[in-house]
Amino acid sequence: MNKGIFITVEGPEGAGKTTVIHMLAQRLEAEGYRVLHTREPGGIEIAEQIRSVILDKENTKMDARTEALLYAAARRQHLVEKVIPALEKDYIVLCDRFIDSSLAYQGYARGLGMDEVYMINRFAIKDMMPHLTLYFDIEPELGLERINKHNEREINRLDLEDLKFHQLVREGYIKLMDLYPERIYKIDASQLIDDVCAEAEGKLKEIIQKKEIRKP
Numbered sequence: 001m002n003k004g005i006f007i008t009v010e011g012p013e014g015a016g017k018t019t020v021i022h023m024l025a026q027r028l029e030a031e032g033y034r035v036l037h038t039r040e041p042g043g044i045e046i047a048e049q050i051r052s053v054i055l056d057k058e059n060t061k062m063d064a065r066t067e068a069l070l071y072a073a074a075r076r077q078h079l080v081e082k083v084i085p086a087l088e089k090d091y092i093v094l095c096d097r098f099i100d101s102s103l104a105y106q107g108y109a110r111g112l113g114m115d116e117v118y119m120i121n122r123f124a125i126k127d128m129m130p131h132l133t134l135y136f137d138i139e140p141e142l143g144l145e146r147i148n149k150h151n152e153r154e155i156n157r158l159d160l161e162d163l164k165f166h167q168l169v170r171e172g173y174i175k176l177m178d179l180y181p182e183r184i185y186k187i188d189a190s191q192l193i194d195d196v197c198a199e200a201e202g203k204l205k206e207i208i209q210k211k212e213i214r215k216p
C-alpha cells in the first residue's frame with residue numbers, strides 16, 4: 001500500500017509547471033517533507049531516452065499511435081522505477097505531466113480519441129492515478145510566447161505544432177476537468193508567478209493535511 005502522495009501538474013506549453021514545481025519542492029523540503037520532483041516523459045534513464053526519440057524535431061514521420069505508445073511506455077518505466085518506490089517511502093511526488101497529457105495531446109489534439117488513449121494508459125499504469133492534479137490553464141499564445149521569449153529550453157517537435165493544435169490541447173484539458181472534477185484543480189497560470197505558486201501551495205497543503213503525510 002502506498003503511503004505517500006502523488007501530485008501531477010498539467011497544462012499547455014509555457015504554463016509555468018516546471019518553475020512552480022521547483023518552488024513548491026523547495027518549500028516543502030524546507031518544512032521537512034520528503035519530496036520527489038520528477039517529470040514525464042523522462043525522470044529516469046530509459047524514459048529520458050524515449051523522450052529524446054519522441055521530441056526530436058527530425059522525427060517528422062512519427063505516427064500518432066506510435067507517439068501515444070511511446071509516451072505510455074516511458075510512463076510505465078518511470079512509474080515502476082521511480083514514482084512507486086518513492087510513494088512507498090512516504091514521499092510527496094510532484095510530477096511534471098502524467099496521463100492527462102496523453103489524453104489532451106494524443107487523445108484530443110491528435111484526434112486518437114481520449115477513450116482509446118486511456119485504454120493503452122490503463123495497461124501502463126493499472127490503477128495508479130494521481131491523488132491531485134493541478135491544471136495550469138493558459139492561452140496557448142501566451143504560453144508559447146513565454147517559451148520563445150525566454151529561450152531557456154530547446155524548442156521540440158511538439159512545440160512546433162501549429163497554434164490550432166495547441167488550442168485543441170487546451171480544449172482537451174478543459175474536457176478532462178469536466179470528467180474528473182474531484183481530482184483536477186484549475187489554476188489561472190496567466191497570474192503573476194508568486195500568485196500561481198501561492199495558490200498551488202495552498203491546494204497542496206490541503207491534501208497533505210487530509211492525508212496526514214508524515215515527515216521523516
Ligand SMILES: Nc1ncnc2c1ncn2[C@@H]1O[C@H](COP(=O)(O)OP(=O)(O)OP(=O)(O)O)[C@@H](O)[C@H]1O
Nearest residue numbers: 013014015016017018019146147150189191192193
Ligand atoms: N506566471 C508567470 N509569469 C511570467 N512568466 C512565467 C510565469 N510562469 C513561468 N514563466 C516563465 O515562462 C517560461 C516557461 O515556464 P516553465 O518552463 O515553468 O513552463 P512549463 O509549463 O514547464 O513549460 P513546458 O511544459 O512547455 O516545458 C519560463 O521562462 C518561466 O520563467
Ligand SMILES: Cc1cn([C@H]2C[C@H](O)[C@@H](COP(=O)(O)O)O2)c(=O)[nH]c1=O
Nearest residue numbers: 040041071097098101102105106158159
Ligand atoms: C507526458 C506527455 C507529454 N506530451 C508532450 C507535452 C510537451 O509538448 C512535451 C514534453 O515537454 P515538456 O517541456 O517536458 O513539457 O511532450 C505529450 O504529448 N503526451 C504526454 O503524455
